[in-house]
Amino acid sequence: DAKTTQPTSMDCAEGRAANLPCNHSTISGNEYVYWYRQIHSQGPQYIIHGLKNNETNEMASLIITEDRKSSTLILPHATLRDTAVYYCIVRVENTDKLIFGTGTRLQVFP
Amino acid sequence: NAGVMQNPRHLVRRRGQEARLRCSPMKGHSHVYWYRQLPEEGLKFMVYLQKENIIDESGMPKERFSAEFPKEGPSILRIQQVVRGDSAAYFCASSLRDRIYEQYFGPGTRLTVT
Numbered sequence: 001d002a003k004t005t006q007p008t009s010m011d012c013a014e015g016r017a018a019n020l021p022c023n024h025s026t027i028s029g030n031e032y033v034y035w036y037r038q039i040h041s042q043g044p045q046y047i048i049h050g051l052k053n054n055e056t057n058e059m060a061s062l063i064i065t066e067d068r069k070s071s072t073l074i075l076p077h078a079t080l081r082d083t084a085v086y087y088c089i090v091r092v093e094n095t096d097k098l099i100f101g102t103g104t105r106l107q108v109f110p
Numbered sequence: 111n112a113g114v115m116q117n118p119r120h121l122v123r124r125r126g127q128e129a130r131l132r133c134s135p136m137k138g139h140s141h142v143y144w145y146r147q148l149p150e151e152g153l154k155f156m157v158y159l160q161k162e163n164i165i166d167e168s169g170m171p172k173e174r175f176s177a178e179f180p181k182e183g184p185s186i187l188r189i190q191q192v193v194r195g196d197s198a199a200y201f202c203a204s205s206l207r208d209r210i211y212e213q214y215f216g217p218g219t220r221l222t223v224t
Contacts, residue, residue, distance in 0.1 A: 034211055043114070043201045043215030044153065087152075096166050096210055097143070097155040 004088045009105040012082075018075040020104050022088030025069040032091055033064060035073045036098070037084040044087070044100075047073065078108045112137065114216035115184075116202050122222045129189040129196070131219045135204030141165075142185045143203045143213060144177055153201065159185060192223045 005023040012018040024033065034049040048055055048062045050071070055062045061074040075082055087103040115134040123129050135142050144156040158166040159179035170177065174192075179185040189196055199220050203213035 032211065038153075041199075041218075043203070043218050044213075046212050046214065049211065091211055096158045097169070098145075098153075098211065098213060099155065100145075100153040102152055 004090060004101055006086075006088055006101065006104045008102070009107065011107050011109060012075075012078045014080060014108055014110050015077055018078040018082065018106055018108070020073040020075075020086050020088075020106065021070065022073070023070045024088070024090050027068050027090055033062065033071050034089045034091065034098070035060070035062065036087045036089065036100070037082075038087070038103070039081075039084040047086075078106075080108050080110065082106065083108045114202055114204050114214050116200075116216035116219050118219060119217060120220050120222070122224060123192050124224050125193055126191050129192050129221055131187040131189075131200050131202075131221070133185040133187070133202030133204075133216060135185070135202075136214055138206065139204035139214070140207050141205045141210055142179050143205070144185075144187050145201045145203065147199045147201065147218075149198070156187075189221075192221070194223050197221055197223045 032049050032051050035047040036044045038044045048057055048060050050062045050064050064071045085103040085105050087100050089098055114136055117132050140160055142159045145153040146156055147153045155169040157170050157177045162181050174190045176188045199218045201215050201218045203215045205213045
């Protein structure tokens, strides 16, 4: 699996967009990018995934660069409840396990 | 549609006792995964099961740990002769067969070994 690099922590003001970067420079053509988050003491929560194209759902948007070496998760209007650790994961199709790194600890402040 | 259920939520065991952690997947999900999270660390994959089959147990310690997902009933993670180092949060996740990376996690079981 391709290795990912994320900043250790980030801050964001409530109501503003939170942009969480992820570097996956060794990603190969059939590897997807997945994002999960873990709110304190809870189980992780699936957010979004993508391969090449940008993706959007009710929770977030995922922007993947054309060369696929990096991506950004965007929470358009961060709330205090978005405070969590965000994990960027890449995987090869048809493999089975999620490999969680250390993630980015996002703190949303009032 | 109920989410992934885990019980107990908190479990205290003395060294040498057995711990049994249960996980009921989401309705319609046939794949179950167990992860362990040590205090202040990330989640580590332990085992991946389908009904009556262990698919990948590459993250399971070789001794004292076992997992099953019987035809009927919840998945069970069993830890025999627990030691203090087993104290952790154990999370179960489930998925559909064709969406194994969209995993839905339970609330976890926090095991404390005294």
